[in-house]
Amino acid sequence: MHPLLGDDLARLPELLDETRAYAVRILQGLDDRPVAQLPVRREPTPLPAEGSGLKGAMEAFAERWEAGFAASAGPRYLGFVTGGSTPAALAGDWLTGALDQNPTSRVDSTAPDLEREAASWLRELFGLPAEHQGTFVSGATMSNLAGLAVGREWLGERHGISVAEQGAAALGPVTVLSGTPHSSVGKALSLLGLGRSAIRRVDTLPGREAVDVARLAEALEGLGGRPTIVVANAGTVNTVDFDDLRAIAALRERHPFWLHVDAAFGAFAALSPAHAHLVDGLGEADSVCVDLHKWLNVPYSGAVQFTRRRDLQARVFANSAAAYLGPVGDDPDPVHLTPENSRRLLAVPAWFTLAAYGREGHAEIVRRDIALAELLGERIAALPGYRLLAPVRLNVVCFTLAEAPERTGDLVTAITESGEAFLTPTVYDGVPALRAAFSNWRTTEADVERVAKLLERLAP
Numbered sequence: 310m311h312p313l314l315g316d317d318l319a320r321l322p323e324l325l326d327e328t329r330a331y332a333v334r335i336l337q338g339l340d341d342r343p344v345a346q347l348p349v350r351r352e353p354t355p356l357p358a359e360g361s362g363l364k365g366a367m368e369a370f371a372e373r374w375e376a377g378f379a380a381s382a383g384p385r386y387l388g389f390v391t392g393g394s395t396p397a398a399l400a401g402d403w404l405t406g407a408l409d410q411n412p413t414s415r416v417d418s419t420a421p422d423l424e425r426e427a428a429s430w431l432r433e434l435f436g437l438p439a440e441h442q443g444t445f446v447s448g449a450t451m452s453n454l455a456g457l458a459v460g461r462e463w464l465g466e467r468h469g470i471s472v473a474e475q476g477a478a479a480l481g482p483v484t485v486l487s488g489t490p491h492s493s494v495g496k497a498l499s500l501l502g503l504g505r506s507a508i509r510r511v512d513t514l515p516g517r518e519a520v521d522v523a524r525l526a527e528a529l530e531g532l533g534g535r536p537t538i539v540v541a542n543a544g545t546v547n548t549v550d551f552d553d554l555r556a557i558a559a560l561r562e563r564h565p566f567w568l569h570v571d572a573a574f575g576a577f578a579a580l581s582p583a584h585a586h587l588v589d590g591l592g593e594a595d596s597v598c599v600d601l602h603k604w605l606n607v608p609y610s611g612a613v614q615f616t617r618r619r620d621l622q623a624r625v626f627a628n629s630a631a632a633y634l635g636p637v638g639d640d641p642d643p644v645h646l647t648p649e650n651s652r653r654l655l656a657v658p659a660w661f662t663l664a665a666y667g668r669e670g671h672a673e674i675v676r677r678d679i680a681l682a683e684l685l686g687e688r689i690a691a692l693p694g695y696r697l698l699a700p701v702r703l704n705v706v707c708f709t710l711a712e713a714p715e716r717t718g719d720l721v722t723a724i725t726e727s728g729e730a731f732l733t734p735t736v737y738d739g740v741p742a743l744r745a746a747f748s749n750w751r752t753t754e755a756d757v758e759r760v761a762k763l764l765e766r767l768a769p
Contacts, residue, residue, distance in 0.1 A: 316362060452612045453598045456614055698740060720743065
């Protein structure tokens, strides 16, 4: 054994205590460090020939890299849709690394059973019916990819072919209908061989990002009975708008289509009694995407893919050529259900945070974040330099400069440079804008007031 490895092994308890103390200092300092900063590119240094052991590596990381990292786990990081890590989720993630399990096969451990239990808890959390079975993946993009891959196989089934065996070319041109598809849908279609051009955008309701169901019905009618895929939204990125899922599902009585719902963070509306109606009909979907490192507040990366057609899912992702991984069977291991043959045990942080805080603990986070988004929306509406571009429907505030929207890029830079907060830019209905997305368990009313005062100070 290499001497440094042997020394680290002998001192492992002491070194892990030092690592824990370092991590605690980072977490306790979240409020004091810049929420984000404009990065300065650093070129790679040469690979160390001998190394310096764990303690030396930690010192080098602290000196060279740590100060440049964003406080994305903190309460005023309102960019993208980013949760922090609850204490239980963080503990679960540390144990995931310590256990170092590959959960894709049940030949050596009960890890896949833990994932099955965590997925069933999530299914219950979102109110999905029992026929929806969940599988863990790395994020919303991979969840959308998996759901659309199953939908692609469903299209093949309707044509009497198996795309998994014969390839996407056997399908011929495919149409995917959606009102406001997330960018990851196009990436997934590219990877699946269907192509980004397969997306046909359907008109949305006036002033909304939600699809016009009447226009969707017309688009389906225009296909003349040809099976297709419909991607519905349960929470769009810019304004958290929701398609009428039940009305869309009802169209299947007249038209054949696979209904995939992108509910990356919108699924959590089910935890707020005042907003649960927004996801009415979610259980009617054929596949559902939910991202967990958003509003469940688990570390990157973690998401879940639900589908009611696990048989087709296994047909797509089966790895039956490797005898050592076991047969697909009626109850497939995860190796036969996702793109990866080996991966991190993604479910442990989710299992820990659900076991620790239950439905009510996570419902409180959701309700509080919604209330905070509404509060910031009220504060921004009262500032003369800004205007809201959409009502605050759930947990995102979409707004712009009242007089010169084209200068929002400068405002984003100024916010970042202040170190007080981080918001991401967007374009909504052709207007340059900003988004403030609330999904962190740490965020409080005091944080909203700090962000509002910052915006007031930076207003033109």
